[in-house]
Amino acid sequence: xxxxxxxxxxxxxxxxxxxxxxxxxxxxxxxxxxxxxxxxxxxxxxxxxxxxxxxxxxxxxxxxxxxxxxxxxxxxxxxxxxxxxxxxxxxxxxxxxxxxxxxxxxxxxxxxxxxxxxxxxxxxxxxxxxxxxxxxxxxxxxxxxxxxxxxxxxxxxxxxxxxxxxxxxxxxxxxxxxxxxxxxxxxxxxxxxxxxxxxxxxxxxxxxxxxxxxxxxxxxxxxxxxxxxxxxxxx
Amino acid sequence: xxxxxxxxxxxxxxxxxxxxxxxxxxxxxxxxxxxxxxxxxxxxxxxxxxxxxxxxxxxxxxxxxxxxxxxxxxxxxxxxxxxxxxxxxxxxxxxxxxxxxxxxxxxxxxxxxxxxxxxxxxxxxxxxxxxxxxxxxxxxxxxxxxxxxxxxxxxxxxxxxxxxxxxxxxxxxxxxxxxxxxxxxxxxxxxxxxxxxxxxxxxxxxxxxxxxxxxxxxxxxxxxxxxxxxxxxxxxxxxxxxxxxxxxxxxxxxxxxxxxxxxxxxxxxxxxxxxxxxxxxxxxxxxxxxxxxxxxxxxxxxxxxxxxxxxxxxxxxxxxxxxxxxxxxxxxxxxxxxxxxxxxxxxxxxxxxxxxxxxxxxxxxxxxxxxxxxxxxxxxxxxxxxxxxxxxxxxxxxxxxxxxxxxxxxxxxxxxx
Numbered sequence: 316x317x318x319x320x321x322x323x324x325x326x327x328x329x330x331x332x333x334x335x336x337x338x339x340x341x342x343x344x345x346x347x348x349x350x351x352x353x354x355x356x357x358x359x360x361x362x363x364x365x366x367x368x369x370x371x372x373x374x375x376x377x378x379x380x381x382x383x384x385x386x387x388x389x390x391x392x393x394x395x396x397x398x399x400x401x402x403x404x405x406x407x408x409x410x411x412x413x414x415x416x417x418x419x420x421x422x423x424x425x426x427x428x429x430x431x432x433x434x435x436x437x438x439x440x441x442x443x444x445x446x447x448x449x450x451x452x453x454x455x456x457x458x459x460x461x462x463x464x465x466x467x468x469x470x471x472x473x474x475x476x477x478x479x480x481x482x483x484x485x486x487x488x489x490x491x492x493x494x495x496x497x498x499x500x501x502x503x504x505x506x507x508x509x510x511x512x513x514x515x516x517x518x519x520x521x522x523x524x525x526x527x528x529x530x531x532x533x534x535x536x537x538x539x540x541x542x543x544x545x546x547x548x549x550x
Numbered sequence: 551x552x553x554x555x556x557x558x559x560x561x562x563x564x565x566x567x568x569x570x571x572x573x574x575x576x577x578x579x580x581x582x583x584x585x586x587x588x589x590x591x592x593x594x595x596x597x598x599x600x601x602x603x604x605x606x607x608x609x610x611x612x613x614x615x616x617x618x619x620x621x622x623x624x625x626x627x628x629x630x631x632x633x634x635x636x637x638x639x640x641x642x643x644x645x646x647x648x649x650x651x652x653x654x655x656x657x658x659x660x661x662x663x664x665x666x667x668x669x670x671x672x673x674x675x676x677x678x679x680x681x682x683x684x685x686x687x688x689x690x691x692x693x694x695x696x697x698x699x700x701x702x703x704x705x706x707x708x709x710x711x712x713x714x715x716x717x718x719x720x721x722x723x724x725x726x727x728x729x730x731x732x733x734x735x736x737x738x739x740x741x742x743x744x745x746x747x748x749x750x751x752x753x754x755x756x757x758x759x760x761x762x763x764x765x766x767x768x769x770x771x772x773x774x775x776x777x778x779x780x781x782x783x784x785x786x787x788x789x790x791x792x793x794x795x796x797x798x799x800x801x802x803x804x805x806x807x808x809x810x811x812x813x814x815x816x817x818x819x820x821x822x823x824x825x826x827x828x829x830x831x832x833x834x835x836x837x838x839x840x841x842x843x844x845x846x847x848x849x850x851x852x853x854x855x856x857x858x859x860x861x862x863x864x865x866x867x868x869x870x871x872x873x874x875x876x877x878x879x880x881x882x883x884x885x886x887x888x889x890x891x892x893x894x895x896x897x898x899x900x901x902x903x904x905x906x907x908x909x910x911x912x913x914x915x916x917x918x919x920x921x922x923x924x925x926x927x928x929x930x931x932x933x934x935x936x937x938x939x940x941x942x943x944x945x946x947x948x949x950x951x952x953x954x955x956x957x958x959x960x961x962x963x964x965x966x967x
Contacts, residue, residue, distance in 0.1 A: 341634055341900055369786040372903065373912055373929040383918050413918070425901055425914065425929070429786065429802050436901065458789030461937040484591035484966060493596065500603050528605050531891055532919045538896035 319344050322433055325365055330356060345436040350449045353422075353439045357455050360426060360435070368426035368435060371452070374462035376470035377421045381496035382413040386529035410444065419444035420472055424452070441472055451477040469494035499524050556584060559948075563592050567670045567952040570962035572936075574951070581947050586940045593966035601926045605892025606632055606706065609926075614700040616928060617964035620659040620907045621691075622651045624964070625704040627904045630810060631913040632706040634900040636867060643858040644708035645811040650849035651694075651703070652904075653842040654746075657753070658687050659907035659959075660839050664760060667832075667956035671773045675763060683756055686749050693717055693742045707862030713853065717745045743850050750850070753843050757836060764832070774828040778942040778954040781826060788941070789934035792909025793838065794958065797823035797831035804905040816845050828957040835959075867893050892921040908932055908959050930964035 319342045326346055327337055333356060336347040348356050360368045411417045417440045424437040441447035451474035452459055463474040464483040471492035474480060482489060491498055501524050509516045561574035568574070571592035577585040597616065601609040613628045614621040626648060633640060640648075665680030688698040693714050695701035703710050717738040722731045737748040764770045780790070785798040795802055803820045805813040821837035823830030861868050869888045870881035897919040903912035909931025916925040935958040942954050 340898060341637075343899075343901060345899075370791075371789055372791070372910060373901075373914060373927065375914065375925075375927040377916065377925050382924060385920065423914070423927075425912065427903075427910075429800065432807055434901070436899075456789065457787050458934050458937065461933060482591075484594045486591070494599055500599060526603075528608075528891060528921070531894065531921050533894045533921075535894060535896070538919075 319433075322435065326435075329359065329363070329365070343434065343436060345438060347438045347440075350422075350439045350441045353437075354450045354452060354455065356437070357424070357452050360437075361455055365431075366428060366435075367430045368428045370427040370429060371424060371456035371459050371462075372427045372434075373423075373425040374452075374459055374466060375423050376466035376472050376494070377423055378419060378470060378494065378496045379411040379413045379417070379421060380419050382411070383532065384412070384530070385532050386526060387531045389531060389533050411440075418442055418447065420447045420470060422449055422466060422472060446473070447471065448473040448475055450475050453477050468492070471495065561951070563589075567955065569666065569955060569960045571966075572955070572960065572962065574939075576948070576951065578948065583943045583946055583948065583951060586943050586951065588936055588939055590936065590962070591966055593962045595967065597967045598926045598928060601923055603922065605921045606895065606923065607888075607892055609923075610704065611700065611702045614702060615963055616930065616967060617659075617906070617908065617911070617932070617961050618699065619662045619961055620655045621699060621701050622648075622655045622703060623659075623904065623906045623911060625702070626652055627902055627906070627911050627913045629704045629706045630904065631900050631902040631915045632895065634902055635895045635898055635915060635917055636706065637896075638707060638862060638864065638867065640708050640811075640862060641859045642812070643712075643853065643856060644860045646849050646852050646856075647709050647713065647860060648704060649811050649813060649816070650846055650853070653845045653849070654687050654690060656842045656907045657839050657846075658684055660835050660842075661687075663835065663907075663956075663959045664832075667953075667959075668764065668770075670952045670956045672769065673764065673767075676760065679756070679760065679763075683749075683753065686745075689717070690742060690746055690749075693745075705861060705868065707864065707868045708860050710861070712860045713742050715741050717742055743854060746846065747850050750843050750847050754840060757839055757843075761836060765836075771829065773949075773953055774832060774957070776825075777828045777946060777950050778957055779825065779827045780938070780942065784941070785826065788938040790909065790938070791931050791934070792906065793831055793834045794909060794931075794935055796821065797834050798826035799824050804903060804910060808903075810902075810904060816848055818842075818845050828953055831957050894919060894921050895923075903929065906931060908961070908964070909935070911964075928964070928967055930967060932958070932960055932965045936960055936965055 319339050323337055323339045323344050326344070327334065333348055333352050334346050335349060338345045360366045411419050421438050421440050426435045426437065439449060441449040449472065451463055453463065453476065461483060463477050464481060466472050467474060467480050468482040468484050469492060485493060491503065493502065501520050501522050503520060504517045505520045506515055506517050557578045559576040559578055561576055562568035563571045563573040573589040573592065575587040575589065576583055597612050601612060610625055610628060613624040616624045661680040661684050665677040668676035691701050692698045695703040695710065719738050720726065720731050720734045722728050737745055780798050782798045782800050785795050785800065799822055801820055801822050806820060818841045821834045823834050865881070865884040870884050874881040875885040895917040897917055899916045901912055901914045903910045910929065911931055912929030914927040914929065915923050918924040939954060939958070943951050
């Protein structure tokens with residue numbers, strides 16, 4: 316596989332004024348661009364012989380609104396049962412909790428170049444957290460069709476210019492975007508067969524949401540100095 | 551003369567040739583497909599969201615249930631992503647075991663594929679033969695993990711346990727005579743590796759048998775040659791991978807190009823097609839089975855002479871040994887922590903793609919430093935392949951839709967996730 320540092324250097328040179336970040340971590344190159352630049356950057360990434368990313372392997376949405384939230388206090392110790400449990404914060408769902416300057420949602424593209432045998436991750440943050448919208452890359456890679464439909468279905472990210480943006484994985488007539496962090500794991504409705512009405516009906520969920528293992532973030536001295544692998548390099 | 555209109559046909563979701571729960575809306579002009587609109591999601595279980603609510607190790611079992619005919623390959627990608635984020639190395643013996651089981655899984659997958667594909671196209675015999683061989687390989691799965699399908703055998707840091715010294719044997723019952731038992735136990739006298747070696751000796755002959763049934767079969771060729779042709783340019787444009795890409799003539803195999811585990815030590819070839827039709831993809835997969843057989847042989851030879859640990863001994867990631875847990879306070883605490891809270895993974899993100907029997911199976915994992923993944927994205931190869939169904943069947947007959955579904959090797963566990 317081609318060297319990731321070389322690729323990062325080439326990317327910085329070619330997109331000197333469009334990249335907002337370029338990181339090499341664990342031999343993976345990640346670039347971040349503005350949502351408005353995404354189609355221009357992708358077009359160059361596919362066509363330029365130095366990059367030649369012919370295949371879009373994956374596209375997915377990410378919701379950063381609950382990043383770093385925990386359900387269990389680890390800095391203090393008590394001798395009385397469950398007092399270390401903390402209530403999940405729910406007010407801040409409309410911002411990016413990893414990087415407050417950025418919008419809440421991100422779209423992550425994983426590109427593969429068969430010619431040059433290299434991979435690249437591109438991340439763009441659609442502006443506006445209530446109505447995330449970004450240009451579709453369908454005209455650059457036709458195979459992105461269903462991946463964009465999936466990100467729309469699960470996260471509500473709208474891809475402008477997509478030929479047929481419909482729900483794909485969820486049920487016909489489904490309401491909401493289930494992979495958003497403020498959407499409960501149990502969902503809102505459940506379905507059962509009603510013997511009296513002799514048909515399948517929807518009703519509000521009867522199961523209580525519960526946490527079997529709380530989400531915990533522990534400070535670990537082994538990972539304190541940078542990452543486990545090589546040191547990340549910022550642009 | 552009555553006005554002629556296009557007809558809309560609903561195919562599935564409960565159709566034996568739909569390989570699960572595919573619902574296809576077909577717009578037909580007579581018997582010719584004008585447009586195909588696959589409706590998926592009937593098997594959607596939100597695996598990615600479930601994984602966000604569980605400690606890392608508790609989701610390994612979910613991975614088996616994605617592509618439920620190539621179980622261990624799914625696990626492999628998942629544990630590799632965790633290992634990459636943790637930055638740990640796996641014992642060499644575990645790497646060989648994983649490679650061996652990946653190839654066993656590839657044969658299992660391709661056997662089911664050839665059985666189901668040939669059955670759809672009209673050859674009943676293949677199905678029976680393919681399942682006869684699958685039985686032996688599933689016994690190997692069972693010997694090593696206790697389960698015939700959903701193994702949950704791989705662990706971050708290695709595999710759950712070493713290969714067993716003996717194969718389970720059949721017993722005489724009211725329904726199974728003494729003579730029959732002796733026959734069934736014929737190759738089960740030695741270790742699991744002996745049993746597997748016996749299988750690898752027999753298997754190339756079986757593949758030749760399949761080829762005599764199909765490769766020059768007139769009906770088989772009429773049904774597959776020139777059906778669902780994809781040019782190399784379109785294959786890349788549509789995000790194809792694995793045999794679908796190689797069938798179109800692009801020599802791309804992650805085991806060679808971006809080797810993981812010990813694939814760089816292995817001697818094997820990559821078959822490549824020329825025309826990009828269903829027949830070429832059939833030939834590619836048949837040859838892949840022979841090559842997988844070769845890799846298994848090499849792994850068996852290595853594993854016989856190189857004993858050693860199969861799981862990383864780091865109590866922060868893997869559980870302590872059972873004996874230690876019973877008598878040592880420190881180990882008891884580690885054991886308790888491992889199976890309740892799990893382990894925290896340093897903040898970061900990683901993408902790992904492996905050469906899954908169906909194509910590139912990728913896991914994209916984001917960790918915020920917690921004991922559960924912050925975001926887990928499963929890149930299923932079949933998802934990209936099925937998305938191109940419309941393009942592949944346009945202009946073909948209704949019966950060819952079934953061939954194209956078969957040649958894409960569709961499994962809904964991974965597409966709907």
